[in-house]
Amino acid sequence: MVHGKKPSIVYWLGENLYLNITNRCPNNCYFCLRNFRNGVGGFNLKLEKEPSVAEIIAELEKVMNLKNWRDVVFCGFGEPLERLDSVLEVSKWIKRHYGKIFTLRVDTNGLAYLLNKGRSVVEELKMAGVDKVSVSLNAHTKEIYNQVCRPIFENAFESVLEFIEKARELLKVEVTAVRIPEVDIQAVEEIAKKLGVKFRVRDYIQPFW
DSSP, X not given: OOTTOOBOSEEEEXXXXXXXXXXXXXXXXXXXXXXXXXXXXXXXXOOSSOOOHHXXXXXXXXXXXXXXXXXXXXXXXXXXXXXXXXXXXXXXXXXXXXTTSSEEEEEEOSOHHHHSTTOOHHHHHHHHXXXXXXXXXXXXXXXXXXXXXXXXXXTHHHHHHHHHHHHTTTSEEEEEEEEOTXXXXXXXXXXXXXXXXXXXXXXXXXXXX
Protein backbone atom coordinates (compact mmCIF):
# COMPACT_ATOMS: atom_id res chain seq x y z
CA MET A 1 0.00 0.00 0.00
CA VAL A 2 2.90 2.41 0.69
CA HIS A 3 5.33 1.13 -1.96
CA GLY A 4 6.66 3.92 -4.16
CA LYS A 5 5.30 6.65 -1.92
CA LYS A 6 7.60 9.45 -0.82
CA PRO A 7 8.79 8.89 2.76
CA SER A 8 6.77 10.86 5.32
CA ILE A 9 8.31 13.00 8.03
CA VAL A 10 4.85 13.90 9.34
CA TYR A 11 1.95 11.43 9.37
CA TRP A 12 -1.29 10.99 11.25
CA LEU A 13 -3.48 8.28 12.73
CA GLY A 14 -6.86 9.32 14.11
CA GLU A 15 -6.53 12.55 16.09
CA ASN A 16 -2.78 12.29 16.66
CA LEU A 17 -0.02 13.85 14.56
CA TYR A 18 3.26 11.92 14.44
CA LEU A 19 6.84 12.94 13.64
CA ASN A 20 9.08 10.37 11.95
CA ILE A 21 12.52 11.99 12.34
CA THR A 22 14.91 9.02 12.28
CA ASN A 23 15.04 5.34 11.39
CA ARG A 24 17.99 4.69 13.73
CA CYS A 25 17.44 2.62 16.87
CA PRO A 26 19.78 0.97 19.40
CA ASN A 27 17.37 -1.97 19.65
CA ASN A 28 16.47 -4.54 17.02
CA CYS A 29 13.18 -5.85 18.44
CA TYR A 30 12.04 -8.94 16.56
CA PHE A 31 8.41 -7.76 16.72
CA CYS A 32 9.11 -4.26 15.35
CA LEU A 33 6.73 -3.21 12.61
CA ARG A 34 9.55 -1.88 10.45
CA ASN A 35 10.94 -5.39 10.02
CA PHE A 36 8.05 -6.39 7.80
CA ARG A 37 6.30 -3.20 6.67
CA ASN A 38 7.31 0.05 4.99
CA GLY A 39 4.92 2.16 7.03
CA VAL A 40 1.49 2.53 8.62
CA GLY A 41 -1.86 4.02 7.63
CA GLY A 42 -0.78 4.43 4.01
CA PHE A 43 2.32 6.47 4.96
CA ASN A 44 5.82 5.36 3.98
CA LEU A 45 8.06 5.69 7.06
CA LYS A 46 11.30 4.36 5.53
CA LEU A 47 13.36 7.56 5.40
CA GLU A 48 15.93 8.04 2.66
CA LYS A 49 17.72 10.58 4.87
CA GLU A 50 17.12 12.19 8.25
CA PRO A 51 15.25 15.49 7.92
CA SER A 52 16.75 18.69 9.26
CA VAL A 53 14.92 20.65 11.95
CA ALA A 54 13.89 23.17 9.28
CA GLU A 55 12.46 20.37 7.12
CA ILE A 56 10.52 18.91 10.05
CA ILE A 57 9.03 22.31 10.90
CA ALA A 58 8.18 22.99 7.24
CA GLU A 59 6.23 19.71 7.07
CA LEU A 60 4.52 20.47 10.39
CA GLU A 61 3.41 23.89 9.18
CA LYS A 62 1.55 22.27 6.28
CA VAL A 63 -0.66 20.14 8.54
CA MET A 64 -0.91 21.83 11.94
CA ASN A 65 -4.17 23.58 11.06
CA LEU A 66 -5.80 20.73 9.14
CA LYS A 67 -7.74 19.59 12.19
CA ASN A 68 -7.81 19.79 15.99
CA TRP A 69 -5.00 17.38 16.77
CA ARG A 70 -5.06 15.87 20.24
CA ASP A 71 -1.40 14.88 20.62
CA VAL A 72 1.73 15.69 18.66
CA VAL A 73 3.99 12.67 19.03
CA PHE A 74 7.63 11.97 18.21
CA CYS A 75 7.23 8.41 16.95
CA GLY A 76 8.27 6.81 13.68
CA PHE A 77 10.43 3.96 12.40
CA GLY A 78 13.25 4.73 14.85
CA GLU A 79 14.09 6.00 18.32
CA PRO A 80 13.41 9.78 18.41
CA LEU A 81 15.91 10.41 21.21
CA GLU A 82 18.71 9.30 18.90
CA ARG A 83 18.21 12.93 17.80
CA LEU A 84 17.69 14.60 21.18
CA ASP A 85 18.69 18.09 20.02
CA SER A 86 16.27 17.95 17.09
CA VAL A 87 13.45 16.81 19.40
CA LEU A 88 14.23 19.72 21.72
CA GLU A 89 14.30 22.32 18.93
CA VAL A 90 11.08 21.13 17.29
CA SER A 91 9.34 20.89 20.69
CA LYS A 92 10.30 24.48 21.51
CA TRP A 93 8.97 25.61 18.12
CA ILE A 94 5.65 23.80 18.67
CA LYS A 95 5.23 25.27 22.14
CA ARG A 96 6.22 28.75 20.99
CA HIS A 97 3.71 28.80 18.13
CA TYR A 98 0.92 26.62 19.46
CA GLY A 99 1.26 27.01 23.21
CA LYS A 100 -0.87 24.65 25.24
CA ILE A 101 -3.09 23.46 22.39
CA PHE A 102 -1.51 20.02 22.12
CA THR A 103 -0.12 17.40 24.42
CA LEU A 104 3.47 16.93 23.26
CA ARG A 105 4.63 13.34 23.64
CA VAL A 106 7.73 11.30 22.92
CA ASP A 107 7.37 7.56 22.28
CA THR A 108 10.71 6.07 23.31
CA ASN A 109 12.50 2.86 24.20
CA GLY A 110 13.91 4.64 27.25
CA LEU A 111 17.57 4.31 26.29
CA ALA A 112 18.13 8.06 26.03
CA TYR A 113 20.76 8.17 28.81
CA LEU A 114 22.88 5.59 27.01
CA LEU A 115 22.40 7.40 23.70
CA ASN A 116 23.12 10.85 25.17
CA LYS A 117 25.82 10.30 27.79
CA GLY A 118 26.23 13.12 30.27
CA ARG A 119 22.98 14.84 29.27
CA SER A 120 20.11 15.65 31.65
CA VAL A 121 17.64 14.21 29.16
CA VAL A 122 14.41 14.37 31.17
CA GLU A 123 15.08 17.91 32.40
CA GLU A 124 15.89 19.03 28.86
CA LEU A 125 12.68 17.48 27.50
CA LYS A 126 10.63 19.19 30.20
CA MET A 127 12.23 22.59 29.54
CA ALA A 128 11.56 22.21 25.79
CA GLY A 129 7.85 21.70 26.46
CA VAL A 130 7.43 17.92 26.28
CA ASP A 131 4.46 16.88 28.45
CA LYS A 132 4.56 13.11 28.32
CA VAL A 133 6.70 10.08 27.47
CA SER A 134 5.47 6.63 26.51
CA VAL A 135 8.22 4.13 27.29
CA SER A 136 8.37 0.71 25.63
CA LEU A 137 9.60 -1.60 28.38
CA ASN A 138 8.54 -4.81 26.60
CA ALA A 139 10.02 -7.22 29.17
CA HIS A 140 9.89 -8.17 32.84
CA THR A 141 13.55 -9.23 33.22
CA LYS A 142 16.89 -8.28 31.71
CA GLU A 143 17.21 -11.71 30.10
CA ILE A 144 13.86 -11.45 28.31
CA TYR A 145 14.61 -7.86 27.29
CA ASN A 146 17.89 -8.91 25.68
CA GLN A 147 16.15 -11.82 23.97
CA VAL A 148 13.24 -9.91 22.41
CA CYS A 149 14.64 -6.36 22.03
CA ARG A 150 18.23 -7.31 21.09
CA PRO A 151 19.84 -4.04 22.31
CA ILE A 152 23.34 -2.93 21.35
CA PHE A 153 23.91 -1.78 24.95
CA GLU A 154 24.89 -4.13 27.79
CA ASN A 155 22.81 -2.50 30.54
CA ALA A 156 19.82 -1.55 28.42
CA PHE A 157 17.08 -2.95 30.67
CA GLU A 158 18.48 -1.24 33.77
CA SER A 159 18.81 2.02 31.85
CA VAL A 160 15.14 1.92 30.75
CA LEU A 161 14.07 1.54 34.40
CA GLU A 162 16.34 4.44 35.37
CA PHE A 163 14.82 6.59 32.61
CA ILE A 164 11.29 5.82 33.84
CA GLU A 165 12.24 6.72 37.44
CA LYS A 166 13.72 10.06 36.35
CA ALA A 167 10.92 10.86 33.91
CA ARG A 168 8.10 10.31 36.43
CA GLU A 169 9.46 13.21 38.54
CA LEU A 170 8.86 15.79 35.80
CA LEU A 171 6.65 14.32 33.06
CA LYS A 172 3.54 12.20 32.62
CA VAL A 173 4.77 8.67 32.04
CA GLU A 174 3.19 5.61 30.51
CA VAL A 175 4.94 2.25 30.29
CA THR A 176 3.96 -0.16 27.51
CA ALA A 177 4.62 -3.76 26.55
CA VAL A 178 3.81 -5.73 23.42
CA ARG A 179 1.73 -8.86 23.91
CA ILE A 180 4.16 -11.57 22.79
CA PRO A 181 4.68 -15.10 24.17
CA GLU A 182 8.01 -14.38 25.86
CA VAL A 183 6.71 -11.50 27.97
CA ASP A 184 4.82 -11.88 31.24
CA ILE A 185 2.44 -8.92 30.86
CA GLN A 186 1.31 -9.10 34.48
CA ALA A 187 4.92 -8.92 35.67
CA VAL A 188 5.58 -5.85 33.50
CA GLU A 189 2.44 -4.25 34.89
CA GLU A 190 3.74 -4.92 38.41
CA ILE A 191 6.99 -3.14 37.56
CA ALA A 192 4.98 -0.14 36.30
CA LYS A 193 2.92 -0.14 39.49
CA LYS A 194 6.03 -0.21 41.67
CA LEU A 195 7.44 2.69 39.67
CA GLY A 196 4.14 4.54 40.12
CA VAL A 197 3.37 5.00 36.42
CA LYS A 198 0.53 4.04 34.07
CA PHE A 199 0.68 0.82 32.07
CA ARG A 200 -0.72 -0.08 28.66
CA VAL A 201 -0.56 -3.28 26.60
CA ARG A 202 0.12 -3.01 22.88
CA ASP A 203 -1.07 -5.72 20.51
CA TYR A 204 1.53 -7.45 18.39
CA ILE A 205 0.80 -6.85 14.71
CA GLN A 206 1.59 -10.11 12.95
CA PRO A 207 3.62 -10.00 9.76
CA PHE A 208 1.82 -11.04 6.60
CA TRP A 209 4.24 -13.06 4.51
